[in-house]
Amino acid sequence: MKNIGKTLFLALLLLPWSAAVMAQGTGGQVTGNVQFDGQFTRADSVIGATQAPERWLMNARADILYTNGGFNAGLRFESYLPPLPGFNTQYKGYGIANYFVKYANDLLDVTAGTFYEQFGNGLILRAYEDRYIGIDNALLGLSFRLRPYRGIQLKGLGGVQRNYWSYGGGLVRGVDAEVDVNSLFKSLDEKPLRLSLGAGFVSRYEEAENIAAATPGYSLLLPLNVGAGSLRADVRYKGWLLAAEYARKGQDPNAMNGYIYRKGEALLLNAAYSQKGFSTSVQAKRVDNMAFKSVRSSTGEMLYINYIPAITKQHTYAFLCMYPYATQATGEMGLQADVMYKIKKETLLGGKYGTDIHFNCSMITGLVTSPIGGAGTDGYTSQFFATGEHYYTDLSLEVAKKLSSRHKAVCTYGYVVFNPTIEGHAGPQHHNHVLVADYTWRVATGKTLRFEGEWMGSDSHYDVEVDDKRAGDWLMALAEYSFGGHYFVSLSDQYCYRDGVGNYYTAAFGYTHDATRIQLSYGKQREGILCIGGVCRAVPATNGLTLGITTSF
Amino acid sequence: MFVAVALLYASCDKVEADANGYYIYYSGAIGDWVDGPAIADHSPHVLLEKYTGVRCLNCPDGDAVIHAAMNTYGSALIPISIHDSSSFTRPYGSDQRLSTPVGNTWSRYFGISSYPTAICNRTEMGGTLQFNPAAGVSAAVEAALSQPVMMALAASMERDGNHYAVTVSLEYLQDYPNPLTVTLLLLEDSVRATQLQPDGRTKDTAYLHSHLLREAITNPWGADVDADGHKGTKRQARFTHTSTNPLVNHSHCYIVAFVSDKNTRQILAATECR
Structure with a gap:
């Protein structure tokens, strides 16, 4: 991507912008956003964290968009020097990753x-792209949308796909x-x-x-x-x-x-x-x-x-996310049901503000297949309606209740059955029960205290051979305090108290001003899998200082 | 939009599986032997080499006998019509010469001196190797068919104009420790050339010569087979050939393959493919 041709292309892109600005003084509008995530890594043999030779890792990007009537032009600068843990090392480098002109x-x-x-x-x-997963399947070419009637x-469209x-x-x-x-x-x-x-x-x-x-x-x-x-x-x-x-x-x-x-x-x-x-x-x-x-x-x-x-729920609580579902594009069947109900105000269960209940359940299985052969054959036949090996079950019930104008509580129960096959390795299925209590207290104007407690009981056991550090029974506590309208500080700890290993604590401090947010944290991160919409990446164990800055203009 | 969809759909490729359900093609070095598939057809086949000539008055009778035998034995009988460089094969007028270098080589080796002369599987049948096909071929063919089948042979062909790619597969049905060769031939049907008739005077200018040997794809004595000689061994090789003979009508051509003992020249299996 870093070649002379692209540089010339960019120069051509930028030329009309500057010309328009100088000639008219109102040459359209420039908007954008910048994101920076850096991490200073330390080795930690207990959790399996390693120190990168560069020690300081960084993902950064800046999107810039120029708009003038029906004309748009934009570019995105990215740098991975080197990429953060868990991102593919093929990202290492920097340059203009995305550039386009559009007329509408x-x-x-x-x-x-x-x-x-x-x-x-x-x-x-x-x-599409998902910066948190590290996916960017952008096409380079030409596309159009026509609205004839x-x-x-x-x-x-026609084009080729980005590959790092x-x-x-x-x-x-x-x-x-x-x-x-x-x-x-x-x-x-x-x-x-x-x-x-x-x-x-x-x-x-x-x-x-x-x-x-x-x-x-x-x-x-x-x-x-x-x-x-x-x-x-x-x-x-x-x-x-x-x-x-x-x-x-x-x-x-x-x-x-x-x-x-x-x-x-x-x-x-x-x-x-x-x-x-x-x-x-x-x-x-x-x-x-x-x-x-x-x-x-x-x-x-x-x-x-x-x-x-994906037709499984995208959870946000830590232990409900611990075993996420990775979509099996090669073959799967699934069913999901979701119900949201608000118990009316001024009823026995609804109280003064009403009560929100959210129930979700999903189950994914493999296909029933009859093998024909391997590479170079039709592979297998499958029965359309038959369900195969169980892959994943997720059941959750969430009750959210505003207790007063200053207090709100959310309680969640989750049950996850997880087959390691979906992550590509063998082993027994895990059955996990999760309880979450999330309590928010608005102490005063601009001051909010939030507590979160989680428990996960699992029939999984830590096995040195497998080295899955998610195994075992866990407890988690988090306290977060927001104050002054701009600041927040939080402390959290995840501790495996039975059949596993690990004690992962994190302290974070943040500052927010308009569209700018700065966050500094120090702590340990358990290795695991991060999935968004069924698309996943491995997250390695880390121990270190993290700095995140985002802003838009 | 429908045109765009139609064009895109039409641009999609569909590849066809072979008879065993595999979407594969031979990509090894030409002539290299690799492990091959099992061969379903274990029935005996007889290669009947007929030495003939356009100035041979008994040869049309030999052709008629062989055509009748083909009706009797079906695909079990694989005839080859060979023209060597004797005076009997000298063409009439401006007719093309039907003799071939490979035919000459074999004719000299087997000492062919009269026409027509036939040889079955290059094996003595009833105490003799050569016989006059005009007097009948059934006894020799029956004798050849009654021999134990030592190996099964299969061949497939892809043709692009005058370019041929032939895949040969063989399976040892019995132990056979002697070295083997495989010979591939290009044959053509319906070649029009003047042929002297049995009355010795009439010349049929529209005579259609069938299963005419045109070219050898391999060495006349074949390409070495790389195999261990044990029963159950399955081997396969691919050969390519570009014909440069402008007189050949490739739409009438097909391939004959046979496996023979490298020392005795005895033919152990034969097949043809079109």
Whole structure:
């Protein structure tokens, strides 16, 4: 990425900005944000933390966006010198990682450069970034959105995908159409029954390469152009929602599926109902061989063309997050139910302010498959409706109650059954019970005290061979005090009191002013897995000082 | 949009599996032997080499007998029509010469002196190696078919114009410690050339010569087989060949392969593929 061509491109980008500013004095608007995260590492043999040779690690980025009417141009500078623990070391370096120009009017949006895009739920295409996971699947190329008629939106794109500081060799092309049927016809515009339909198609081209088959002297017969298509529908009626998307992928032997030729498919269903004080939803999905990457030999977190949405709850409390679910794009089935209910005010259970109850449960299993062969074959057959090996169960009940104008309490019970298979290693399933008490006390104006206590009882035991430091029974306490409208200080400790090892304490201090936040913390971090939306990265154990600065302008 | 989807969809590749369900192709060095698949067809096959000539008046009768035998024995009988450089093979008028270097080599080796002459599996049948096919081939073919089947042979071919890629697989059905060779031949059907008829005077200018030997893809005596000679051994090799003969109509061509004892020249298995 650090080449002369890009520098020239950037110069060309910047030229109209400066010219416009000088010539008119009102040459549009520049906005942006900056994020800096640094960590000074120390070795700690008890928790398995190591000291990086550089000692000081740092992730930093600055997004700058210029807007002038329908014209946008932006760039993002990133530096990983070196990357923080847990981020892929291939990020090491710095440079302009993202740059684009965009023009938009009522009819058309055109973007040249790097861009993000999603078709439907992302089953066939989702170019996105998540800075906390360390994923950036941006496409470098050209994209457009066309709105030829009210209620119709067409998308088209072509490009190559970011792969840390370079681009993958695969070429991604795609088109998508979405029709809001009610908007098409004025007579339907105000009807409560609303229907939207969508369809997309993505094709990946990658040059041939020699991939040896299991039979000596033979190589895999590779399809160079791999296609994936999807159909989707969304029906709404008053508080009801029914949505479905089905995607199918052609022969795509790749490193993720062991170079088998079975076609992929994915089905995502969602039914929901909501009204004041109550909402519920049920989601179901079935995914079979749907890992779709722009480079067939890629196995890491980068170069995914598509995205399989997670249908497990994204928890925030530490012990409920300890065993997160990692989406199995090669094959899984899942079901999730979610209910939120607010007990009305001035009732026995609702009290003066009402009580919020949130129940969520999800279960994910593998597929039932019959093997055909390994690489170079169709791999397996599977029964569409049969559920296979249990992967994950998550059940949680959260009760939130505002006790007074100054006091609020949240109590949560969670139950997680976790199969280590989803993290790629064998072992018995873990059954974890978690209790969380979260109490917030607004002491005075601008002064808030928050206490959090957590307990996790697990049937897992620490095994030196496996060295999973999440095992065992845990206690956690956290106290956080915000004061002066700008400052906060917190202390927390996670302690494994049975069948495991570890005592992880952290002290943090923060300052917030307008859009700027500065946080300094010192402590130990347990190794584990961080997942956002089912996409995960390993988090190694660390012991050290952390500095975080974010601001926007 | 529909056009765009159609174009993208049409641009997607679909690769076909082989008969065993594998999406693979041979990518080893040409002529290198590697472990191969099991071969389903263990039935005996007979390679019938027929030495013939366009000026040989008995040869059409030999052809007729062999065609009749092909109807009787089906794919078990694999005939080859060989023209050497004797006076019987000198073409009429401006006809193309049907003789080949490989045919000459074999003719000299086997001492072919009369036409037509046939050889079954290069093995003595009834106490003799050569016989006149015009007098009948059934006895020799029956004798060859009754021999124990030492190995199974299979071949597949991909052709791109005049370029051929042939994959040969063999499976030892019995122990056979002697060194082996595999020979690949390019044959052509329906080659029009004037042929003297049995009355000795008539010349059929539209005579269609079948299973005509055109070229040897390997050395005339074959390429060495790299195998341990034990029963159950399965080996495979791939060969490529580009024909430079402008008179060959490649749409009429096919491949004949046979495995022979390197010392005795005895043919142990034969097959053809189109």
